[in-house]
Amino acid sequence: MNGLLFITHQTAKYNCLQSVEIALKGGCRQIQLRMKDACITDVEKTAFQAKALCDEYGADLYLNDHVEVCQCVKAKGVHLGKTDMSPSEARSILGDDYVIGGTANTFDDILYLKKQGVDYIGLGPFRITATKKNLSPVLGSEGFRDIMNLCRQYEIKLPVFAIGGITINDIPDLMLAGAMGIALSSTVLNAENPVYETGRIINFLKNF
Numbered sequence: 001m002n003g004l005l006f007i008t009h010q011t012a013k014y015n016c017l018q019s020v021e022i023a024l025k026g027g028c029r030q031i032q033l034r035m036k037d038a039c040i041t042d043v044e045k046t047a048f049q050a051k052a053l054c055d056e057y058g059a060d061l062y063l064n065d066h067v068e069v070c071q072c073v074k075a076k077g078v079h080l081g082k083t084d085m086s087p088s089e090a091r092s093i094l095g096d097d098y099v100i101g102g103t104a105n106t107f108d109d110i111l112y113l114k115k116q117g118v119d120y121i122g123l124g125p126f127r128i129t130a131t132k133k134n135l136s137p138v139l140g141s142e143g144f145r146d147i148m149n150l151c152r153q154y155e156i157k158l159p160v161f162a163i164g165g166i167t168i169n170d171i172p173d174l175m176l177a178g179a180m181g182i183a184l185s186s187t188v189l190n191a192e193n194p195v196y197e198t199g200r201i202i203n204f205l206k207n208f
Helices: 016-025 040-057 067-073 087-094 107-116 140-153 168-177 194-205
Strands: 003-007 030-033 060-064 077-080 099-104 120-123 160-163 181-184
Touching: 003 016, 003 194, 016 030, 016 040, 016 194, 030 040, 040 060, 040 067, 060 067, 060 099, 067 077, 067 087, 077 087, 087 099, 087 107, 099 107, 107 120, 107 140, 120 140, 140 160, 140 168, 168 181, 168 194, 181 194
Parallel strands: 003 030, 003 181, 030 060, 060 077, 077 099, 099 120, 120 160, 160 181
Antiparallel strands: none
């Protein structure tokens, strides 16, 4: 995994499925379906629709939290937050054919996730974001860089995606700090032309 990971988000203008299509049209090929407050029936229905869209564009779909739905729709993998199922339990259900990611806010979180056998890490929040409740402490540029330096020091080579209120202007510092890519939502969906903004971010990431 690298580059842009788009995380779905329902806004006053777009629902989750529309946000998937926006990102795909803009060239994003890594989509995470995140529907934290939705009932499981709605998550499953939307996941099947999102998987069909991703298949049409040759993109990978990841489910946030819902391990069983991930397996049911044959998504690429699942992303687990700090209060979700443990990655090791998810692995026992999904096996080795699925990608499992986890959320980290500290270097200790990364050590835990490494022991749990995750395939990638979402490290953040980089700054305050309105798309997530009960935020962990904001890292900022210095905090993110310090954690990435510790990863290098301890030879932890898991792909790390920066997440949390990221804009295109943050990309150089994050990528130079060692991020494999960025995960975002609002920066795209709040843009005047979200499809164009997706493409602009992807093209910018290709410089790193």
